[in-house]
Amino acid sequence: MILISAVLATFAAVTLWWTMHAWRTPETLAGTRFTEPDGDHRLTFSLLLPARHEQSVLEHTIQRLLRSTHQGYEIIVIVGHDDPETAAVAHRAAENAPGRVLVVTDHNEVKNKPRALNTALPYVRGDVVGVFDAEDQVHPELLEHVDHAFRSTGADVVQGGVQLINFHSSWFSLHNCLEYFFWFRSRLHLHADKGFIPLGGNTVFVRSDVLRGANGWDGTCLAEDCDLGVRLSSRGARVVVAYEASLVTREETPDTLGSLLKQRTRWNQGFLQVLRKGEWRRLPSFGQRLLARYTLLGPFFQAFSGIAIPIGIAAAIFADLPVGIALATFVPVVPMAANIVFQTVGLRDFGKQYDLKIKPVHYARLILGAFPYALVLSVAALRAVWREYTGRRNWELTAHVGAHINNNAEVGTA
Amino acid sequence: MTTTSEATAGTAVIPKARAGGLEPTLPRRRLPKHDHQPARVRQRELTGGEGLLAAGLTALVLAVLTINITGFPMASDDEGTYLAQAWAVATGKGLAHYTYWYDHPPLAWIQLAALSWIPDVFGVTGPAVTAGRVAMIPVVAACVLLVYLICRRLGMAVWSSSAALLFFGLSPLTVTMYREIYLDSFAVAWMLGALALVLSPRRNLWHYTAAGAATAIAVLSKETMLVTLPAVCVALWQNAARSSTRPWAVGGYTSGLVLVGVFYPLYALLRGELFPGPGHVSLIGAWQFQLANRSGTGSIFTDGSGSHELVESWLFYDPVILVAGLAATVPALFVRRLRPAAVAAVILALVAMRPGGYLPAMYVVQILPFLAIAAAGMLDVAAHRLPARRRWWRPALATVTILLAAVLIGPRWWTGNQRALTAADNAGYTAAAEYLRTSIPDRAGSTVVVDDVLWLDCVEAGFPEQQVIWFYKLDLDPAVAARLPNGWRDVDYLVSTPALRQDPSALPGVRSLLTNSTVEASFGPPDGRIEIRRIDKENP
Numbered sequence: 001m002i003l004i005s006a007v008l009a010t011f012a013a014v015t016l017w018w019t020m021h022a023w024r025t026p027e028t029l030a031g032t033r034f035t036e037p038d039g040d041h042r043l044t045f046s047l048l049l050p051a052r053h054e055q056s057v058l059e060h061t062i063q064r065l066l067r068s069t070h071q072g073y074e075i076i077v078i079v080g081h082d083d084p085e086t087a088a089v090a091h092r093a094a095e096n097a098p099g100r101v102l103v104v105t106d107h108n109e110v111k112n113k114p115r116a117l118n119t120a121l122p123y124v125r126g127d128v129v130g131v132f133d134a135e136d137q138v139h140p141e142l143l144e145h146v147d148h149a150f151r152s153t154g155a156d157v158v159q160g161g162v163q164l165i166n167f168h169s170s171w172f173s174l175h176n177c178l179e180y181f182f183w184f185r186s187r188l189h190l191h192a193d194k195g196f197i198p199l200g201g202n203t204v205f206v207r208s209d210v211l212r213g214a215n216g217w218d219g220t221c222l223a224e225d226c227d228l229g230v231r232l233s234s235r236g237a238r239v240v241v242a243y244e245a246s247l248v249t250r251e252e253t254p255d256t257l258g259s260l261l262k263q264r265t266r267w268n269q270g271f272l273q274v275l276r277k278g279e280w281r282r283l284p285s286f287g288q289r290l291l292a293r294y295t296l297l298g299p300f301f302q303a304f305s306g307i308a309i310p311i312g313i314a315a316a317i318f319a320d321l322p323v324g325i326a327l328a329t330f331v332p333v334v335p336m337a338a339n340i341v342f343q344t345v346g347l348r349d350f351g352k353q354y355d356l357k358i359k360p361v362h363y364a365r366l367i368l369g370a371f372p373y374a375l376v377l378s379v380a381a382l383r384a385v386w387r388e389y390t391g392r393r394n395w396e397l398t399a400h401v402g403a404h405i406n407n408n409a410e411v412g413t414a
Numbered sequence: 415m416t417t418t419s420e421a422t423a424g425t426a427v428i429p430k431a432r433a434g435g436l437e438p439t440l441p442r443r444r445l446p447k448h449d450h451q452p453a454r455v456r457q458r459e460l461t462g463g464e465g466l467l468a469a470g471l472t473a474l475v476l477a478v479l480t481i482n483i484t485g486f487p488m489a490s491d492d493e494g495t496y497l498a499q500a501w502a503v504a505t506g507k508g509l510a511h512y513t514y515w516y517d518h519p520p521l522a523w524i525q526l527a528a529l530s531w532i533p534d535v536f537g538v539t540g541p542a543v544t545a546g547r548v549a550m551i552p553v554v555a556a557c558v559l560l561v562y563l564i565c566r567r568l569g570m571a572v573w574s575s576s577a578a579l580l581f582f583g584l585s586p587l588t589v590t591m592y593r594e595i596y597l598d599s600f601a602v603a604w605m606l607g608a609l610a611l612v613l614s615p616r617r618n619l620w621h622y623t624a625a626g627a628a629t630a631i632a633v634l635s636k637e638t639m640l641v642t643l644p645a646v647c648v649a650l651w652q653n654a655a656r657s658s659t660r661p662w663a664v665g666g667y668t669s670g671l672v673l674v675g676v677f678y679p680l681y682a683l684l685r686g687e688l689f690p691g692p693g694h695v696s697l698i699g700a701w702q703f704q705l706a707n708r709s710g711t712g713s714i715f716t717d718g719s720g721s722h723e724l725v726e727s728w729l730f731y732d733p734v735i736l737v738a739g740l741a742a743t744v745p746a747l748f749v750r751r752l753r754p755a756a757v758a759a760v761i762l763a764l765v766a767m768r769p770g771g772y773l774p775a776m777y778v779v780q781i782l783p784f785l786a787i788a789a790a791g792m793l794d795v796a797a798h799r800l801p802a803r804r805r806w807w808r809p810a811l812a813t814v815t816i817l818l819a820a821v822l823i824g825p826r827w828w829t830g831n832q833r834a835l836t837a838a839d840n841a842g843y844t845a846a847a848e849y850l851r852t853s854i855p856d857r858a859g860s861t862v863v864v865d866d867v868l869w870l871d872c873v874e875a876g877f878p879e880q881q882v883i884w885f886y887k888l889d890l891d892p893a894v895a896a897r898l899p900n901g902w903r904d905v906d907y908l909v910s911t912p913a914l915r916q917d918p919s920a921l922p923g924v925r926s927l928l929t930n931s932t933v934e935a936s937f938g939p940p941d942g943r944i945e946i947r948r949i950d951k952e953n954p
Contacts, residue, residue: 017620020619020662023619023659023662024618024619024620025616025617025618025619025659026617026657026658026659029658029659030658316684317684323681323684323685326684327677327680327681327684330677330680334673334674337669337673338623338666338669338670338673341665341668341669341672342662342665342666342669344665345661345662345664345665348661349661349662
């Protein structure tokens with residue numbers, strides 16, 4: 001019992017340690033930002049925009065991408081051959097912006113995001129490939145900053161920030177938003193520093209030659225973004241992560257608990273697949289391999305802790321344990337509770353950075369929802385294991401309703 | 415130097431996001447520059463040479479502290495209590511040698527138990543209490559070094575930091591009080607540690623978190639240390655000023671403080687002893703008792719009150735650190751960088767001056783380091799304020815200060831420390847312990863009533879633990895009274911010491927033992943007489 005407590009406490013403490021990476025010192029925090037661009041536009045970008053049944057949001061996304069201040073970029077929209085509504089939106093956009101927007105049709109029988117991206121790869125003309133999702137809200141100045149980041153750091157990959165914004169929609173969306181906040185604001189920087197990084201699904205920019213050298217994306221993987229990051233960093237690619245609140249790509253959380261569960265199951269299953277592929281074994285140092293193993297198994301550790309810690313506490317309270325052992329079962333709660341404290345600070349910071357009004361009810365949701373949310377994640381992790389070992393590897397897509405866009409419009413006009 | 419932090423507190427360095435702004439002409443965003451910090455303030459890391467200096471000065475202090483540590487001052491009942499409790503922890507008997515009733519949080523004597531191997535290593539002999547004092551030396555060493563480190567981190571010069579170290583470490587009051595086994599020394603060490611951590615020049619989040627944990631440990635070592643919490647908060651607030659991470663620092667500190675501190679009530683809760691109830695002790699019940707029922711020792715300004723006498727005894731050992739320290743504290747409140755230490759000293763002083771409160775004998779232990787820092791800090795400030803153009807001012811002032819110190823402080827400290835280095839105040843206890851160990855027949859079958867100084871000696875001499883009774887428990891602990899069905903007639907020996915004779919009217923059981931016993935052996939001077947008395951069981 002004490003041993004289990006010690007293991008759980010160590011996991012929780014290490015996770016907390018990494019989660020708080022960016023805020024360790026003011027200097028680290030300053031180092032996580034984009035540096036101010038010099039105004040030069042030297043690189044050319046090909047922005048891939050896979051869209052599937054997303055006719056309602058696609059046009060807005062393209063319009064917004066077209067407002068980029070950067071001079072050299074093209075937008076490649078990838079639509080499925082069986083999806084005429086989205087294709088119609090895409091073609092209309094291409095007619096309105098000839099030379100900027102290109103539509104590529106994906107004829108794969110089984111459709112998923114990595115296959116769509118691979119379909120577009122031969123059409124890429126730019127120096128750098130950028131990936132966005134059809135519902136993304138991209139800041140017009142982002143490309144300029146990324147251009148400068150590539151040139152000033154000599155990076156092969158630049159990962160920009162992605163942020164879920166609609167924290168007010170439901171109790172779980174609040175937690176989901178904060179997860180993104182901590183992941184992109186802090187944790188990814190640690191991964192970039194250590195040379196092992198599971199990339200994000202969008203706002204990720206890769207040099208075209210590096211991407212072609214790596215044979216593009218893995219069409220069978222459920223977490224193609226993570227897989228690409230692992231493969232690139234295993235081959236020694238230099239990854240730079242930069243986060244600037246005003247430049248992040250805005251997204252929305254899944255609209256129901258069920259779709260959150262599906263999405264999370266897919267990611268977790270993807271992580272498992274990446275782990276089983278074993279590309280990470282090529283990482284040069286033992287520490288990096290350990291980090292890889294730990295990161296890819298992270299959701300499962302989290303699931304285990306989420307269940308084991310409450311059981312331990314229940315045992316401590318209701319069973320007649322010696323007081324020393326009972327106290328020991330509470331030790332893993334310390335880093336978890338500290339995590340909630342930091343999340344509270346994070347929520348305040350999130351509100352300040354994005355000009356959002358955080359009300360007491362949101363703090364209450366944060367604190368009261370922490371345990372249920374951990375349970376949801378645990379269920380998703382168990383579901384992922386179940387699906388992977390029963391061989392169900394199809395793509396469960398999450399629907400998008402555009403909640404963040406409306407919200408943003410309000411913020412934008414305010 | 416005394417301004418700015420609060421004014422800029424609200425301005426986070428992170429720019430507020432104005433994204434979503436789709437105006438055709440986007441204003442060029444200005445990225446904030448890195449945090450501006452004056453170079454002088456940032457260079458607070460100690461170099462190797464400085465480390466040697468601090469270590470050397472600490473060694474000097476420790477030498478004065480260690481020599482004759484067993485002989486002076488006279489062993490006190492409190493020391494015996496804490497040592498016996500540490501012994502109970504070290505031998506796995508629980509948190510105290512009697513029922514633990516949440517009188518103090520237990521962390522200090524748990525730490526003392528962890529250090530209890532030290533006297534054995536050095537082969538210190540004599541009564542358990544005086545030998546046990548050797549275990550306090552590392553704690554004092556930590557306090558002394560931390561005083562130096564804090565001074566440096568408060569931006570003081572090497573010379574003034576060294577002065578603070580020596581002022582604190584060589585004051586006869588420190589030498590006297592820090593030699594004794596007091597919970598306060600542990601609490602002070604941890605609180606100074608917390609202060610040093612929140613003043614960390616790197617402003618690392620985990621340093622702040624560790625500082626929170628250290629604060630909690632300090633409070634769980636001696637609960638009264640809680641009153642200095644505002645000082646650490648001031649330091650935290652100041653050090654995190656103008657940094658983008660201040661909210662995180664506060665969050666880290668709070669996490670450390672609360673999450674470590676909560677284990678004490680949690681312990682009580684798990685034992686079912688959090689709330690008062692019939693038939694068991696409780697944490698909240700102990701708090702209620704201490705806040706409401708504990709009789710005060712009067713005001714320190716009233717002649718003849720307990721508090722007044724106590725303060726006079728402190729002044730007897732060293733008026734210099736108390737007077738100079740308090741005098742420096744008031745202006746130090748208005749110097750931004752000295753404010754944390756000054757706040758701590760002011761709060762502790764005000765608490766001591768509150769009318770009608772209870773003032774424990776070891777209270778002064780907590781305030782001494784802060785007084786030393788404030789005094790040396792004001793010297794540092796004075797030196798900085800001198801006009802730099804006139805070169806001869808500084809050496810002149812230094813000479814005057816040193817001369818003044820030599821004339822005013824030197825003789826007093828010389829006498830005070832000489833007494834500490836040579837007096838043999840514990841000869842009586844030593845002889846009594848020796849007598850108990852060797853001259854009493856049938857120790858395994860005898861019951862003895864003692865004060866807490868000699869309690870552990872009796873147990874180590876071979877009396878069964880259950881039959882060595884701390885006199886105080888005879889009348890106040892029903893579990894102990896139940897062990898003696900025939901009352902005083904079940905007792906074989908009484909060790910009568912000044913502490914035991916202090917207040918006989920309050921303890922009828924002790925009084926009847928005193929009247930129904932005859933002196934078998936007597937040690938020590940008349941005013942501190944220690945008698946081994948045999949109980950006259952044949953008396954009617």
